[in-house]
């Protein structure tokens with residue numbers, strides 16, 4: 001995997017929004033434009049302690065003058081959002097990676113059904129901008145607990161015509177909708193794009209069972225939680241290096257690769273960003289990421305979280 005460009009970008013503006021969300025705009029301190037991004041892309045924000053956090057870009061991909069992210073404060077989280085809420089000020093210069101996209105739109109298909117819940121609106125909003133720019137029809141269904149905690153409502157209203165968006169608030173009975181009835185029938189060649197909490201997306205996937213797999217696109221920002229899973233040791237073989245390595249139950253394949261001098265890109269290390277993905281050619285992986293599509297899982301593996309039974313041959 002190519003190393004990513006890391007730029008020191010200036011915090012051009014900070015805006016507080018509903019639902020404990022901060023909307024941050026980054027610009028290059030010297031140049032008028034930034035590396036381009038496609039709808040659904042994210043950037044890595046580098047924290048002062050060296051850790052990185054991924055945030056979806058919610059601005060218009062046609063506007064290369066700025067990157068905009070919206071970050072929900074998670075006090076019990078891993079520290080990234082707390083730093084962004086407590087420590088980030090206008091004028092600060094922050095290392096930010098060039099955008100990467102694991103939530104790519106199907107450009108061959110005209111019609112889009114966009115479904116977002118809460119802060120999951122961020123990549124979906126960039127998709128709405130893109131569909132506007134390419135004059136393709138779409139509808140957004142935006143779900144939130146309440147209007148009072150739903151982020152980016154102003155941006156949605158400024159971007160999407162009132163007939164193209166439907167709001168569903170848990171505390172407003174007349175706005176609620178049954179996912180099954182919404183997804184019962186697929187209109188023409190519609191592609192579905194969904195981002196939100198894991199449980200919400202599981203509900204959408206279940207309701208869209210009749211849709212072909214290649215029409216469903218999900219973006220997860222929470223790791224897989226499966227308390228019943230007990231990691232077992234397995235082996236990885238790297239034919240290009242003549243190595244066979246044992247992955248003990250208490251280590252990840254990524255750790256073992258690094259311990260053996262194999263440099264691997266990584267970022268989230270919880271299976272949500274896709275930075276560490278590599279190919280495999282033989283074996284039985286146990287996929288534990290939330291980023292690879294069913295198709296990609298046939299050939300790719302996420303070594304920071306996924307495991308295998310027996311021996312897995314990695315293409316490195």
Ligand code: FES
Nearest residue numbers: 267268269274304
């Ligand atoms: S480092 Fe993010 S998926 Fe592995």
